[in-house]
Amino acid sequence: MMVHAVVGAQYGDEGKGKMVDYFAVHADMVIRFQGGGNAGHTIVNEFGKFALHLVPSGIFNPKTTCVLGTGVMIHPKNLVAELQTIKDAGIDTGNLVISERAHMVLPYHIWQDEYEESLRDRKVGTTLQGIGPAVQDKVGRFGLQMGELRDVDRFRKRLEEAYAFKLKRIPGLKDYSGEFDDMWKELMAAREVLLPYIQDTSPLIQTAVSEGKEVLLEGQLGVMRDLDWGVYPFVTSSNPISGGIPAGAGIPPRLVTDVTGITKAYTTAVGAGPFPTKLEDESGRHLQQRGQEFGATTGRSRDCGWLDIPTLKYGTWLNGYTKLALMKLDVLSGLKKVAICTAYELDGKTYDTPVPGYLLDNVTPVYEWLDGWDDDISACRRREDLPESAQTFVKRVEELTGVPIRYISVGPRRQQTIIVEEELA
């Protein structure tokens, strides 16, 4: 594995953090290529438990260069706070690099997020972190880039112009706005901390890739939240699919050699939007409680449902998975029967991959039922150690997706992972 992407195969929160942390042990470089601080990875390691929102999970390994790539939207103050929690645990953050071309999420983007969400009848369920509005400004060509923080006078002028333009375009924003001076102070305080990390990341990445170093790309959210391919409009404002890598990290597509899709053994989703296999019964409560399904960023409880193969197949093509990691298999323990959704039905037709978000609410999932298992599997370290019915479950997911499952996660800790050397017999 040289340039290895780790991407979410569902609606986000699949457990990418654990697997990136696991892979990062051997990585020379970890790159975030899209998104912002609107999703969180939870990492449990020897230093403690961390909810990382922006900082790549490789930060805990001093030999790993961690890159916040050009495609990442950065809220300076929040990044400073996140870095502080890592420093407080005694970890040096000198291995972090921030792309000078990455765009900033500014305080007025958060005000705009709140204002715009207040205007919507059906809420998008934004985390109100200002990412969407900041992306709008980036696309609208009046965003501000991290490298602009270097020249204070020029930056002040650019900020004043951009903010005045914004207020002209969105007069209603005024009622939601704070003081310009407070915004300025916040940014200047963050500048002091962040300036040393800001660089042109391209030569670094180019050298690492050319020298055959292990480069890990850390995707955020998942395929169903992709701006182009997800359950629009209940999507994020970037491309978490592997197609987002070339633009967001600045790596040519042909150089991405491996793509690991991360999926839970069931499905969860947070916030509004369609979710075909959602459960509102005892099994759903089992998954939520046993899986501790509460958001790392928002604390919101996640809806839970059965594993959705159409979603996994969809990502198999879009992301080009070379392998899958099946997470949280331990959470299914204690269920008498477990279901796998193999297809959807809509208006007399059968679909084996998702229909667009505007139709997905109307589909009926087709289920295949398998036997559950009672045993606690969190101590299993080989697939043969798993109860027979759990092995059957894993094998069935492989058969239905056509992608080898190379990692089976049976608990939150790094060592609670089964590494599958070869395909299941």
Ligand code: GDP
């Ligand atoms: P991410 O955003 O994809 O990294 O996912 P989150 O960090 O939001 O959610 C994953 C949660 O599940 C975290 O609290 C992890 O510690 C936990 N977790 C990861 N893998 C497993 C597993 O195999 N079993 C259990 N029980 N928990 C896991």
